[in-house]
Amino acid sequence: MSEAQHPSLVVDGLTTAFRVEGRWYDAIRDVSFSVAKNETLALVGESGCGKSITALSIMGLVPKANGRITAGRVLLDGRDLVPLDETEMEKIRGNAISMIFQEPMTSLNPVLPIGFQVAEALRYHTALAGEAARARALALLEHVKIPSAARRFDDYPHQFSGGMRQRVMIAIALACSPQIILADEPTTALDVTIQAQVLALLAELKSETGMAMIFITHNLGVVASIADRVAVMYAGDLIEIAPVEELFEHPMHPYTEALLSSIPRVDRDAGDLKPIAGQVPPITAMPSGCRYADRCPLRVPRCTKMPPLVALAVDPKHRVRCWVRAAEESANA
């Protein structure tokens, strides 16, 4: 499961900028991580931290009118996707990399039968056509456990519940047996019980097919139940990446620590919840140094001057982007 053995997808120094009132600002900055086959990497962070921008950048779906990837590489089996043109990317999207969206209620076309929508991806990316595509689409719907899939094949999205629709979305994403699946908050819009079912289904499908999964969420409970490794993002920076138990037990970045201590827990008094003081800086006024510096209790003068590099902790799988903690670690080591 080590990322060094079979990195399926490598994101290296990815920087994506957006234009706000005529000026370009980095929405994500120097983001690097990799995902191996049969591995789930959770990308966590609060709203607006750049999780979805990272996903869109990997897919090559950054809106061209006011956004662009300014630096970095996205390597799929060693092939850089960033310089590819639209036609080449169309062959990769939905085929080698596919995406599951947050809103199952609106991500399906309301006027097309669901079976058709599953078969469409197959017809488009594979040699399957006609009855063969239909048969495979039906098999996929059965695979994601849609009850009486054959009878419901020609039903329309509005005839399905949210959880069932998300299963249809998963079937569509899986249609072409992708190497990587990008799940952008796939359970956020669902009931808790349905969430658990969908998470179990995703985990099962992942281990069956051996695909890599990047799971975007802001729900740390979901992270604990599905992820192998976790990457934490803050204000466009990837600040810490570690195996899931390691991150929960030994968070190193002060933001990760603060994030973990702000989760309500049944076994603790609600008074123990610690909100993080201050706010995320707006994209138009990002500090040049550490973007968390303003809110950070450990701040030293160097933090506000230079952006911290990714430092290795004791464990080489655990990396953190913090001057203070990196210095502590190297002192200990």
Add this chain to the structure above:
Amino acid sequence: MSAVAAASARGAWAHLASGIRRHKMASFGAGIVVLVALSALLAPWLAPHDPLEQDVLLRLAQPTADFPLGHDSFGRDILSRILWGGRVSLYVSTLAVLIAIIVGGALGILAGYIGGLFDRIVMAAMDVLLSFPTLVMGLLVVAMLGPTVGNLILAITLTAVAPFARIARAPTLAVKERDFVEAGRALGFSNLRLMVVHILPNVVDDILVMAALWLATAIRTEASLSFIGLGVRPPTATWGGMIREGFENILDSPWLAIFPSLAILVVMFGLNMLGDGLRDTSDPRLRHE
């Protein structure tokens, strides 16, 4: 792609058909339209006499059992001429509206989807077309290019393209922002596929409602142009032409003009009922009432 388009069209038709069935006014209008269309299609078998056969002795003859709608100023059977005239009127207006739907719908969806400068140029061109009153546009085209069936169709098409482009563009602007289009993009679908397979079926309802109303307008325009002598050349029967011929004898033999006028009235009535009904059924605010 054709199988794909067929599947999406099937969905839209099924939706519309069930809408019409549930709506009394729409089904009544649809019934009238189907009857008129059938009578025009089957004119060669239904018409009791040759529409061009003249009989000087029966000039302006009153309706009789054999000739229920009477004779015109050349002694031709008016019933047969109305049936045959319906063929020309419906053929010209249906073809014109069909071309307008395809051209206008494609332009509207493209303009809405692509946006930016392309959108502005296309819509400015449509505004120019819209600024011509239908009859003036008809006069211009037919006077410049000559009164042939083809030019008549061209004239009516030109007046109808702009409204269809507008009616297709507006929902495209809304639909292209919806999640399923983004999801389609994430599945690697090309822009063409997104427009044809995913946006078109969401827009087609609005277009078809307009189609019924514009078919009525097209029939009226064709009749108007024929009435002022710019339509299909005599002796071919058209409703507008028949009214004009009958107009000269409106006081002593009113049936010459009245019966073709009634034919137009009935079709317009049917199409407007159908169009209004379709609009009701495709308007979600009215759908549940």
